[in-house]
Amino acid sequence: MQRAAKCALRLDLSRAFCLSRSGTVVVMQKSLPPPRDEEEKAMLDSMLRVDHAGEYGANRIYAGQMAVLSRTRTGPLIQYMWDQEKMHLEKFNEILGEHRVRPTLLLPLWNIAGFALGMILTRIACLLAFEGTMSCTVAVEESISEHYNSQIQTLMEAEPERYTELLQVIKEFCDDEKKNRDTGLEHDAESVPGYLLLKTVIQVDCKAAIYILQRI
């Protein structure tokens, strides 16, 4: 009783306003309902933590890709997609701050790992196929869309009316990722030999990352 009450009290008290760093008050649109018990808070926390870390990682992967592809014909396109990911990350930063969700401890690791993954895989793809291939992008976007889809499913199975705003946000991001994937496919990303291997590697990576992030 104590814990559930405390949990609700903490979020009630922080409802509707928060103090930005300069001390001015910012009224925020709440994307989540206040959790009714510890279990729900834990579930939402881990979901948001994974999403936030995912967008952060995607950011770094795009940065890695740009390091390789910035002078090719697909450079501007990758830059555009990267800017979109930056917007997603901003949104998640907001949600995390608003709802007092702990970010993952592994962010510095994600920083390096994402950049390395983006850069190395893109280089490999470029060596195997034409320059400026977007196979890495497509594989990453595919994994992320799958992940968002499964989250949408979880929320819908639980209680769709309760999480309308959050569902909206996730659906929007999911659609963005799918669009990026389709754009990548249009640019013949799949023509890379060993594309399936690349895709599998990235999918396994993402699944392992999600597993770890839900816990740490």
Add this chain to the structure above:
Amino acid sequence: SFALLHVAVQGTVSLQCSNVRRGFHRAALLRLASDSKSDTSVPPPSYHEVHTAGESSSSSAQGESSEDAQPNTSFQDQSGEHGEDYETEEQLQARILTAALEFVPQHGWTVEAIAAAAETLGLSSASTGMFNNGAGDLVLHFVAQCNAQLAETLAEQNNQVQLGQAEAKKTAEFLKDAVETRLRMLIPYIDTWPQAMSILLLPHNIPDSLKHLSTMVDDIWYYAGDRSTDVNWYTRRAALTGIYNTTELVMVQDSSPDFEETWAFLDNRIKDVVNMANTAKQVQATGEAVVQGLMGAAITLKNLTGMNQRR
């Protein structure tokens, strides 16, 4: 009869009812209590204080849905009582523990204090059997109560700043005031606090005491305006935890009037942390500048040797 249970509870109270065994346990204890006491018409003297303390933590739970109340039915059936006039076991425990705080200066943080409190509330001293953790339950209850009070105070201050009735404090000052407010709640029990600290360090109490500590530190930083979503989240909380713990240790052996030395120590520690943060920023900026310089030098070298041209 279970006249003791007829404590007026306003509104619905959401709770997590424990399992059937505890229900049996409680029913047995209360039967024992009702057998051994005479009349219960006079409410216990600390009832109001307890009730308000209990209410402050449960009032927010009143708005919660009634679906959480459903697990109660098994408990209700056993005690045979229905309707609003019942008190849950957790509420009763909270009432006893809050009353026990009065006896801490006399008995220390022990089961004796709980037993003495149970007797003032009209229960038998065997009610201490409800508390599996004994003195640990008492200390953890006190810590939780203090943290809740702190959170309320901080929220109230935040409210005032929002309404423009007060100035927003700078981070260092805010942290100092928050930690001081929290530590001042220990003053009535400062003589026996070392005993409480050692109880909190017992292995089976460590998870709970760490949880309370981390929640409190998170609250303080949240109201100080921290919305970081990177490694800073962790470094700030770790720093504040260190400050709080060391200041607490200084406080228990401080004999200056109104604990002046403790507050001076706190002030210095916070200044240290702020300095460190500034130094870290400077180091990072310098590092970045150095890297830029090196890259510039490398490009110049490539240009000079003609390696930078695309052929």
